[in-house]
Amino acid sequence: MSAAPTAVPDYDRRFAWILGLHGLTLLLIFPLGPQQTRLWHPGVTGICTLVAAYPFAVVFGGLVARGMRFRASSIRQLALLGCVAALPAALSTGYDSLLVGRLVAGVAAGISFVGVHRLISGAAARHATRFSSRIVAFGMPLGIFAATWLDWRAGFALIGVGFLVVACMGGGDSATQTSKDAPEPAEPLPGALFVTGALALVSAAYLTVLSGFLVFNAGQTEYHISAVLLLGAFLGLAVPLLLQGLGARIAPVRVWGLSLGVSLLSITGLLALRGPLPTLPAIGLIAVFLATQSARHLALAGLVNAKLENASLPVHQTHTHLAHHLGSGLGAAVAGLVIHRNPQDGTLGGMPALWLVALIATAAAWLGGLALVQAKLRPAASADAANTFWRMTTSWVRSVRTSITRTPGSPT
Numbered sequence: 001m002s003a004a005p006t007a008v009p010d011y012d013r014r015f016a017w018i019l020g021l022h023g024l025t026l027l028l029i030f031p032l033g034p035q036q037t038r039l040w041h042p043g044v045t046g047i048c049t050l051v052a053a054y055p056f057a058v059v060f061g062g063l064v065a066r067g068m069r070f071r072a073s074s075i076r077q078l079a080l081l082g083c084v085a086a087l088p089a090a091l092s093t094g095y096d097s098l099l100v101g102r103l104v105a106g107v108a109a110g111i112s113f114v115g116v117h118r119l120i121s122g123a124a125a126r127h128a129t130r131f132s133s134r135i136v137a138f139g140m141p142l143g144i145f146a147a148t149w150l151d152w153r154a155g156f157a158l159i160g161v162g163f164l165v166v167a168c169m170g171g172g173d174s175a176t177q178t179s180k181d182a183p184e185p186a187e188p189l190p191g192a193l194f195v196t197g198a199l200a201l202v203s204a205a206y207l208t209v210l211s212g213f214l215v216f217n218a219g220q221t222e223y224h225i226s227a228v229l230l231l232g233a234f235l236g237l238a239v240p241l242l243l244q245g246l247g248a249r250i251a252p253v254r255v256w257g258l259s260l261g262v263s264l265l266s267i268t269g270l271l272a273l274r275g276p277l278p279t280l281p282a283i284g285l286i287a288v289f290l291a292t293q294s295a296r297h298l299a300l301a302g303l304v305n306a307k308l309e310n311a312s313l314p315v316h317q318t319h320t321h322l323a324h325h326l327g328s329g330l331g332a333a334v335a336g337l338v339i340h341r342n343p344q345d346g347t348l349g350g351m352p353a354l355w356l357v358a359l360i361a362t363a364a365a366w367l368g369g370l371a372l373v374q375a376k377l378r379p380a381a382s383a384d385a386a387n388t389f390w391r392m393t394t395s396w397v398r399s400v401r402t403s404i405t406r407t408p409g410s411p412t
Helices: 014-027 030-040 043-065 074-090 095-119 122-150 154-168 190-217 224-245 252-271 279-307 313-338 351-374 379-405
Strands: none
Touching: 014 043, 014 074, 014 095, 014 122, 014 154, 030 043, 030 122, 030 190, 030 224, 043 095, 043 190, 043 313, 074 095, 074 154, 095 313, 122 154, 122 313, 190 224, 190 313, 190 351, 313 351
């Protein structure tokens, strides 16, 4: 028998729109690598710096915002802050000005993440996060189309317009907490934050070189990126809905393992892309990789959020956003260290090294997810989650070492 559907609380939808628009700001830079290379020739390191600047600035802004006070009326101010912060990138004229714009937008996003989760109640936070992911999935193709077919600044300008519209929206605040009603800060789950950061590292490392790999290695054009994002967004919407429909029959741990396995297969398939290839195989492999990101994060939310008390959820989600952006910044930085342009043919080299980094991070995230399944997920038991992860890791290492050193015919 399937579980009864959970009623959606009456909450201010501006929360979800602010989270979603900041999510678009993070992702919109990834497919623009070929355009930036053609316009400014910043090199692989320059592109990766441009990508990593935003998530690192988000972490800085979130740490600064921890000492701020927010009221129910602050939601409009946070939307206006997002609108103003989008202007430097939308009006930038070159690499340096765009880099400054990404830093400004990142600091604003970090402040907004802390402010939104300081104001929203735990029951509404679950639905706001889910709705914001749909905003990202629907908005990415539109933003990429504008940035590819119109002008690379157009996508950032659309995000600024979106923030302005949100600032002009009205909204009820029945699920908004005033400062006096906000819960005491709860201890986040370090195991869950570790897994979140590891997953973000894998995603950002590949998304940083995704468009360049498609153009320079697979023989496609910049305009195929729109098709990649469109298909990836469609799958990113369909996969969570399918998993939610099967949620009563499929355990989150199975979804977790399956999504990680498919993700690794699609990553391995990308390594085989050499020379001009038909459009569908290239787009299909990359779109599958994008779709598995939604499945992995949905499975992680199923492992963690359902077992957290509502009072603890907003605080945990604040730390989750910061951990995700920290991992994204590290992933872009790693990509900049291992990826290079081959002077002979102009293709991107270093993919095996990037695959190795992604494999290690994925394995760590998978083991960490299993540790979260076995541990009791409440703030007081966060140390148990870390200890369980360590025990599982050392046991796995011992078993691998034993299987390698054992010779045929030796006693078992």
